[in-house]
Amino acid sequence: MNEPRWLDELEMAAWQGFLEASNRVARRLEQQLKDEAGLSHPQYEILVHLAAAPDGEIRMTELAERLITSKSGLTYQVGQLERRGLVRRRACPTDVRGVFAVLTDAGRELLHRAAPGHVAAVREVLVDVLDRDQLAVLAEALGEVGRRLRRA
Helix, strand or coil: CCCCCCCCHHHHHHHHHHHHHHHHHHHHHHHHHHHHHCCCHHHHHHHHHHHHCHHHEEEHHHHHHHHCCCHHHHHHHHHHHHHCCCEEEEECCCCCCCEEEEECHHHHHHHHHHHHHHHHHHHHHCHHHCCHHHHHHHHHHHHHHHHHHHHC
């Protein structure tokens, strides 16, 4: 049996730093959105994607892929948003199995109100903590990780 490639000191520091920072950032953003907009972070991301889409609608399967979540997880979150009148679902006219998530006017309005506080929180916990060189390194490094995982 081959010996595992244990992490050296630098690799361990990078891994542990990533874990702590990503968890703390996620918790802070989740709390900010809950307190200020009554949304979970996944719900906010759903609204963002729908707002950016043509006609404010995306097929549920495509939305799940974009959000890197399961179809059942997305269905639950969209159901929560639908109950609040922020999103509605409509059948796909060309595929009986297809369903679109559609942003409502109320959803667009809530997103418009929530976005400034969310951007301020993102700046506070990540962007403004780093200088431009550090941001460039972070963007490149995490971008590479994402690209490799997408190909896998």
